[in-house]
Amino acid sequence: MPFTSKVVFMAVALACAAGARADDVIKIGHVAATSGPIAHLGKDNENGARMAVDELNAKGVLIGGKRYRVVLQAEDDAGDPKQGAAVAQKLVDAKVQGVVGHENSGTTIPASRIYHAAGIPQISPSASNPKYTRQGYNTAFRNIANDEQLGAALARYAVQAGKAKRIAVVDDRTAYGQGVADEFAKGIKRAGAGASIVAQQYTNDKASDFSAILTAIKASKPDLIFFGGMDAVGGPMLRQMRQLGMAVQFMGGDGLCSDSLARLAGDAMRDGQVICAEAGGVEPAQQKGMDDFRAAYRRKFGIGVETYAPYAYDALLTMVQAMQQAGSPEPARYLPVLAKIRHQGVTGNIAFDARGDVQDGVLTIYTFRGGKRQQVAVVK
Incomplete structure (x- = not known):
């Protein structure tokens, strides 16, 4: 085979090989x-x-x-x-x-x-x-x-296990934060048992100063605050709650429920104060x-x-x-x-x-003790 033919043949072969590898x-x-x-x-x-x-x-x-x-x-x-x-x-x-x-x-x-x-x-x-x-x-x-399941489960837990009566709701106006907060509020209305939303405030997912909304919430005397948003905002919010002397239960969805929350909240989070849910989880057999x-x-x-x-x-x-x-x-x-x-x-x-x-989506409810996330229950 002439040299030029060999070059052409090899080029075609390499191209085909490259194409096969890509496939x-x-x-x-x-x-x-x-x-x-x-x-x-x-x-x-x-x-x-x-x-x-x-x-x-x-x-x-x-x-x-x-x-x-x-x-x-x-x-x-x-x-x-x-x-x-x-x-x-x-x-x-x-x-x-x-x-x-x-x-x-x-x-x-x-x-x-x-x-x-x-x-x-x-x-x-x-x-x-x-x-x-x-x-x-x-x-x-x-x-x-999804948030319908998560919000409803947290609402039931707030009323039944947490015995919450006066509830404040804050969300960060994102599709996630507003969505889970709305579903939680619907769940509270369905739960009855004398529980009601006494304050509703809004922030954003890049906020760091919550003094105005927390002061307004404090005046409504809630026994629980639900936050629809992520841990990067929830942690600093917990810090400012402590500064204002607000030792109330703090609840949120999966965006709040990370192992990093304790670090973000510093020493502001009391054992058992935070209740959150992960939109997933496994039952004991798994x-x-x-x-x-x-x-x-x-x-x-x-x-x-x-x-x-x-x-x-x-x-x-x-x-x-x-x-x-x-x-x-x-x-x-x-x-x-x-x-x-x-x-x-x-x-x-x-x-x-x-x-x-x-x-058959499963939810896992957690709290924090000693700065560590601890499983409370697996629910549907």
Whole structure:
């Protein structure tokens, strides 16, 4: 064979080999706020997804008789809806085959429109606003309970276990914070038992001075304050409550319920003062799987799980299982399988209802003692 022919032949062979290698890659996007005040929570989600990818690649992923390597394209939306939409379009342009994320409801909801238009399946492991799965998008799923379940459970707990009568509500006006606060307020009205909302105030997710709203709340003499927002705001709010001599119970949803809350609140948090709920959890029979995951996470990253790393881990594994059962990583092929999936995860048994919400969503209620988060109950 002449030299020039050999060069051409080798170039074609290399191009074909490169093309084959490209075909052997499954690209999955992950989006969370890995910068800004809740970066510790966003990185926790990303770490969970990375654990799943590393485990899959270590074992080898076989789909339709072909071996694949999974690649995670991790992006930062900073918890900002506009940045979330821009990142979503970036992932669509990169031709990802699925997305785990986004982290919070304010970015997940606008991003979901973009993924749906492109036909790309999306599983959020932490966005809890009911609106996300009520847009009619067959590409939108979540593997945690939503705010209707979470708000109602916390309201029942406040009235029945906490014996709260006079309740103040504060939210940060984000899709998540306002959504969970509204559902909690609805739950209080349904609970009856003499409980009522005596004050309602608003802040924002970047605020640091709460003296005005807390002074107004103090005048209403509440025995419980419910905060719809994240730990980065809830911690400083607890500090200022102590400065004002407000030794009342403080309650919130999953955004508040992180292992970092004690650090953010400093010495302002009394044992048992804070009650919060994680929009997920496992029942006793499944606890070992969750404990093993937490131990493996600490070994890998040198830190403990914040909140939703196990759910990001399960979301990614659920997506890949759907690809395997469909015999293809192409979104149009595995999406119908994902809608009917049954995945046994570290967070429990995952299956989705017609809207894309997880079936039989479980909630875990926590308090804090000695600066450590402690489980109180697992409820549905």
